[in-house]
Amino acid sequence: MINMVITAGGTIEDIDEVRKITNTSTGLLGTFLCDEAIMYMEQNEIIDYRIHYIASTTAIKPELDEEALNRVAFYDVTNTDSVLQVILDIFSKQKIDFFIHCMAVSDFTTKHLIPIHTIAEEISNKLHDAPKENWIELIEDIINNPKETINQEKKVSSKTDLILTLKKTSKIISILKEYNKDLFLVGFKLLKNVSEDELIEAASLLEEKDKCDLVLANDLQSIIEGNHIGLLIKNKEVIGRYEGKKNIAKAIIYQMLKGV
Amino acid sequence: MINMVITAGGTIEDIDEVRKITNTSTGLLGTFLCDEAIMYMEQNEIIDYRIHYIASTTAIKPELDEEALNRVAFYDVTNTDSVLQVILDIFSKQKIDFFIHCMAVSDFTTKHLIPIHTIAEEISNKLHDAPKENWIELIEDIINNPKETINQEKKVSSKTDLILTLKKTSKIISILKEYNKDLFLVGFKLLKNVSEDELIEAASLLEEKDKCDLVLANDLQSIIEGNHIGLLIKNKEVIGRYEGKKNIAKAIIYQMLKGV
Numbered sequence: 001m002i003n004m005v006i007t008a009g010g011t012i013e014d015i016d017e018v019r020k021i022t023n024t025s026t027g028l029l030g031t032f033l034c035d036e037a038i039m040y041m042e043q044n045e046i047i048d049y050r051i052h053y054i055a056s057t058t059a060i061k062p063e064l065d066e067e068a069l070n071r072v073a074f075y076d077v078t079n080t081d082s083v084l085q086v087i088l089d090i091f092s093k094q095k096i097d098f099f100i101h102c103m104a105v106s107d108f109t110t111k112h113l114i115p116i117h118t119i120a121e122e123i124s125n126k127l128h129d130a131p132k133e134n135w136i137e138l139i140e141d142i143i144n145n146p147k148e149t150i151n152q153e154k155k156v157s158s159k160t161d162l163i164l165t166l167k168k169t170s171k172i173i174s175i176l177k178e179y180n181k182d183l184f185l186v187g188f189k190l191l192k193n194v195s196e197d198e199l200i201e202a203a204s205l206l207e208e209k210d211k212c213d214l215v216l217a218n219d220l221q222s223i224i225e226g227n228h229i230g231l232l233i234k235n236k237e238v239i240g241r242y243e244g245k246k247n248i249a250k251a252i253i254y255q256m257l258k259g260v
Numbered sequence: 261m262i263n264m265v266i267t268a269g270g271t272i273e274d275i276d277e278v279r280k281i282t283n284t285s286t287g288l289l290g291t292f293l294c295d296e297a298i299m300y301m302e303q304n305e306i307i308d309y310r311i312h313y314i315a316s317t318t319a320i321k322p323e324l325d326e327e328a329l330n331r332v333a334f335y336d337v338t339n340t341d342s343v344l345q346v347i348l349d350i351f352s353k354q355k356i357d358f359f360i361h362c363m364a365v366s367d368f369t370t371k372h373l374i375p376i377h378t379i380a381e382e383i384s385n386k387l388h389d390a391p392k393e394n395w396i397e398l399i400e401d402i403i404n405n406p407k408e409t410i411n412q413e414k415k416v417s418s419k420t421d422l423i424l425t426l427k428k429t430s431k432i433i434s435i436l437k438e439y440n441k442d443l444f445l446v447g448f449k450l451l452k453n454v455s456e457d458e459l460i461e462a463a464s465l466l467e468e469k470d471k472c473d474l475v476l477a478n479d480l481q482s483i484i485e486g487n488h489i490g491l492l493i494k495n496k497e498v499i500g501r502y503e504g505k506k507n508i509a510k511a512i513i514y515q516m517l518k519g520v
Binding site: 010015017018019020021022023024025104106108113116117119120121123124127128132135136137139140143144159160161162163164165166167168190192220 | 270275277278279280281282283284285364366368373376377379380381383384387388392395396397399400403404419420421422423424425426427428450452480
């Protein structure tokens with residue numbers, strides 16, 4: 001039995017009951033990856049496989065025929081934390097062989113909404129009697145753990161300017177091989193308006209740090225301009241250059257599954 | 261010639277090139293308002309009308325037949341500022357008779373992204389030699405106009421925790437009657453988990469302050485639970501209670517156009 005995970009779309013972090021931090025990712029590349037994986041299995045007459053498709057509620061989903069539907073399990077996620085929970089749950093139930101982490105996971109989650117005047121008052125009050133050498137640390141601490149915040153369970157009303165504190169999320173990709181060192185892991189590196197050398201360097205760094213077996217490197221500029229270009233990186237070398245999401249998906253699936 | 265504006269969906273405020281603050285509003289009520297307006301015109305054999313439909317790029321759009329398409333002009337918008345620009349442009353070209361401001365317009369736009377450590381350092385440095393009575397004002401000023409910010413034209417990378425400053429946007433609904441005092445204006449009041457009295461009071465306040473001719477008051481809880489309930493408010497009184505978006509849309513259109 002071959003078990004594969006595909007993550008797709010962009011995460012959604014709540015600010016309050018109606019406002020969210022979202023990502024422009026549509027999830028389309030994920031649907032092509034799913035289609036190509038199914039096609040590869042069919043062409044190679046492999047029937048004993050399962051695809052675990054983890055996508056945000058807003059992502060485009062693959063359109064599958066009835067036979068394929070029996071082999072694909074869908075998992076709806078919202079914020080970064082929910083993605084992690086679903087992955088750990090899947091890992092606990094079966095050994096995963098292939099993992100394509102295509103999802104645009106938020107680097108940040110929202111923490112507190114604070115009126116600027118309120119936080120300024122709190123900082124001013126706390127610094128009054130504190131030694132100057134502690135000020136920076138004290139200010140950071142107040143911003144991270146403010147006394148008065150706006151209740152994010154309500155729809156935040158809007159009398160004054162606010163600050164929203166954003167807390168770095170833990171990188172999901174970094175822990176995947178800790179749970180399963182035999183995983184074949186495909187990572188994605190998206191930058192904006194950088195030189196190709198910079199992009200390759202950043203992708204190679206990701207490959208090394210998170211022990212990816214393949215990395216797809218792409219520049220947001222090409223996506224915006226409608227000619228999505230992807231470089232496939234393996235052992236810090238470019239092993240292929242592809243134009244268009246379908247070709248990118250086909251190349252990833254071939255490179256990943258060709259030994260199967 | 262009858263000219264009508266319908267705004268629908270939720271605005272999108274950029275944080276950086278890939279992250280956005282969005283709103284859960286789908287734009288569905290707007291599509292029903294458009295459908296009901298067209299049906300009302302047909303039933304009353306009014307052919308000399310035009311609907312200006314302003315909706316966010318992510319909103320569901322009305323599905324219209326070819327005849328209706330000739331009478332509806334679509335305007336795509338993103339952030340609050342773009343909504344205002346489109347409205348002013350429409351106002352400059354024709355006299356608008358009816359305005360249904362159904363859109364969930366963000367109360368805030370994003371201003372600066374600042375690492376928490378950087379802003380703590382700047383505050384600490386500036387306070388060192390400043391008299392204590394000026395501290396609060398000084399801190400507010402630094403948060404509003406920080407020396408070092410993260411370039412939001414790039415995809416923000418994520419080494420540290422951040423603050424995102426949110427600036428109150430000017431209320432679009434408040435200026436509509438300044439440009440056109442003869443406008444029939446329909447406003448919307450959405451609150452979360454409040455008593456019906458509180459909801460009616462808030463809607464009545466909106467009616468008075470922004471000179472609305474009708475206000476649709478609703479509670480997010482009923483929308484989440486799938487039984488969208490709307491109270492139609494006129495002269496601070498509830499003139500109707502409706503369940504479901506289609507019935508709400510029909511009631512608004514009837515109350516608005518019944519004199520035509």
